[in-house]
Amino acid sequence: MAHTPFTELHQEDLASLETNLRDLLAPHLSKKDHLSLLNVACGRGDETGVLAKLLSEKSKSSHLQGLDIRAAEIDQANSRWKDELQKTKEQNTSVDFITHRGDRLLDLAEIGTPDIAFLRHQNYWNDKPVWTQIFDQALERLNDDGLLVITSYFDKEHELAIEALTNLGAVQVGSIINPNSRALSDAPGKSVDKHLAIFQKK
Numbered sequence: 570m571a572h573t574p575f576t577e578l579h580q581e582d583l584a585s586l587e588t589n590l591r592d593l594l595a596p597h598l599s600k601k602d603h604l605s606l607l608n609v610a611c612g613r614g615d616e617t618g619v620l621a622k623l624l625s626e627k628s629k630s631s632h633l634q635g636l637d638i639r640a641a642e643i644d645q646a647n648s649r650w651k652d653e654l655q656k657t658k659e660q661n662t663s664v665d666f667i668t669h670r671g672d673r674l675l676d677l678a679e680i681g682t683p684d685i686a687f688l689r690h691q692n693y694w695n696d697k698p699v700w701t702q703i704f705d706q707a708l709e710r711l712n713d714d715g716l717l718v719i720t721s722y723f724d725k726e727h728e729l730a731i732e733a734l735t736n737l738g739a740v741q742v743g744s745i746i747n748p749n750s751r752a753l754s755d756a757p758g759k760s761v762d763k764h765l766a767i768f769q770k771k
């Protein structure tokens with residue numbers, strides 16, 4: 570399997586994501602002894618260190634579970650983060666990445682009822698029926714006070730995802746337009762974590 574070298578990561582993207590997520594979560598995420606986060610359609614989970622850091626600021630221990638349909642990316646995520654978090658200050662965060670469909674979340678009892686469902690660069694407009702299921706099942710999985718956070722590459726895709734989540738009963742409680750979003754050349758109007766939005770379950 571070809572591994573993408575981690576040197577291709579843009580650390581400035583992760584720094585912006587960390588700042589924006591901290592601001593977005595601050596008014597809504599209470600401190601708890603333990604917090605759990607489900608990273609849905611996480612790919613290789615490049616943002617895992619950022620998520621672990623944010624969870625550690627709000628809890629004594631945390632669990633971060635990632636899933637994606639692509640096994641190669643999940644293998645990379647497991648081989649990188651299980652070791653890497655042990656070397657950092659986020660030693661009280663456990664991580665686990667599994668290959669699984671996000672539109673079959675309800676089949677996975679081990680996911681439990683996370684405090685946060687996170688979907689970075691959600692892909693709603695690429696397959697609306699599947700992503701409607703992903704959003705619906707992520708909301709269903711959340712605990713009653715749970716928060717769902719999305720980021721999006723495109724303006725229109727973000728608008729459509731907000732509409733879909735609202736139609737599923739989620740209530741938007743915050744949003745950020747990323748002032749440091751890095752433009753990508755592979756599609757017009759595409760840029761990294763361009764929009765972020767946070768929802769409560771009801």
Ligand SMILES: C[S@@+](CC[C@H](N)C(=O)[O-])C[C@H]1O[C@@H](n2cnc3c(N)ncnc32)[C@H](O)[C@@H]1O
Nearest residue numbers: 610611612637638639669670671672689690692
């Ligand atoms: C735009 S990428 C974002 C990946 C990652 N979150 C990031 O920001 O780099 C969308 C991801 O959705 C995943 N995906 C697509 N359909 C899926 C499904 N039904 N269940 C789980 N993951 C899915 C893809 O494999 C891909 O990793």
